Amino acid sequence: MNLRAMAVEALKEIRKAEEEARKQIEGAKEEAAGMVREAEDELKKLEAEASEDMERRAKEIADKYAKEGEEEGEAILREAKEGAEKLRAIAESRLENAVDAVLIRILGLNKQVER
Amino acid sequence: MHVGASEIVERIKAEAREEQERILREARAQVENRIKNAKADIEERKKQFIESERRKAAENKDRIIRAKRLDAKKFRWDVEEKAIKRALEEALKRVQHVKKEGFRGKSYPSILAGLIKDAALSITAGSERSSSNSSSELEVVLSAEDAQFVTEDMLKEVSGEAGGEVRLSEERIKTAGGVIVRRSDGKIEVNNTFEERMKRLYPELREDIVKVLFHDRKG
Numbered sequence: 534m535n536l537r538a539m540a541v542e543a544l545k546e547i548r549k550a551e552e553e554a555r556k557q558i559e560g561a562k563e564e565a566a567g568m569v570r571e572a573e574d575e576l577k578k579l580e581a582e583a584s585e586d587m588e589r590r591a592k593e594i595a596d597k598y599a600k601e602g603e604e605e606g607e608a609i610l611r612e613a614k615e616g617a618e619k620l621r622a623i624a625e626s627r628l629e630n631a632v633d634a635v636l637i638r639i640l641g642l643n644k645q646v647e648r
Numbered sequence: 649m650h651v652g653a654s655e656i657v658e659r660i661k662a663e664a665r666e667e668q669e670r671i672l673r674e675a676r677a678q679v680e681n682r683i684k685n686a687k688a689d690i691e692e693r694k695k696q697f698i699e700s701e702r703r704k705a706a707e708n709k710d711r712i713i714r715a716k717r718l719d720a721k722k723f724r725w726d727v728e729e730k731a732i733k734r735a736l737e738e739a740l741k742r743v744q745h746v747k748k749e750g751f752r753g754k755s756y757p758s759i760l761a762g763l764i765k766d767a768a769l770s771i772t773a774g775s776e777r778s779s780s781n782s783s784s785e786l787e788v789v790l791s792a793e794d795a796q797f798v799t800e801d802m803l804k805e806v807s808g809e810a811g812g813e814v815r816l817s818e819e820r821i822k823t824a825g826g827v828i829v830r831r832s833d834g835k836i837e838v839n840n841t842f843e844e845r846m847k848r849l850y851p852e853l854r855e856d857i858v859k860v861l862f863h864d865r866k867g
Binding site for chain 2: 542543544546547549550551553554555557558560561562564565566568569571572575576579580583586587590591594595597598599601602603605606607609610612613614616617620621623624625627628630631632633634635636637638639640641642
């Protein structure tokens, strides 16, 4: 092979290597972009899962506290009803005394006593 | 291949490999970093959101309990209001019994005389202050039922104590009992009917009833 042919052959090899290198780098860039795309998808999925999780937990918390409130409130009401019933019975047993107290005032006997 | 060219090709290949590895390494690092940051951000947002929801839920719980406490108080108020109303109604009903049997050792006529005297004294005291000529003439207005309890002697006695002439009016009113006393010129009137006294004395009556019915007694 003469010198000129050898040089041409060498140049071809170099161009081929450059082209392969270009393709290799291009491939790496595409692969990197794919990784980023996959990461974006994963992030969207994570956001969606987090959003669902937060919604579910918010409902759980709201339900738990509301239930506690209702239970404590019902206990307060039960106790108040019992207390009111006792009070009503006491008031009933003392009604005659209260009627006397009213009569003393409306008949004007408190003033007469004072005088 | 020419030795020089072969070296160039190898160098191109090596550089391409390095570049490829750098690109992928950086991409992996970038992705890992973004996911790590995003996860941390999500966790922080979750934490804040849950805390905020917990606070809201706790406030709601408190609101529910406050509303129930208010309802609970209403039970007591309801019992008190009903008992007060009942005591007042019963007292008015008892007036008929008082008319027949008296109350606490006092006959109904003496109770009426007391009410007439109180009213007459109020009017004469007011008339003295205003120096009116008709201050000495007072008329007593009653229901037909109560008029029968009033005697001339009673009016004479009241007239003496009140410092002016007190006479029975021809006019009759509808009332459970008690009396209206007015100056004959109609300018001053004291309404001592039981219904009116009940209205006028309501705050004191209420206080008396609550004291008797609901305050704890010792001994």
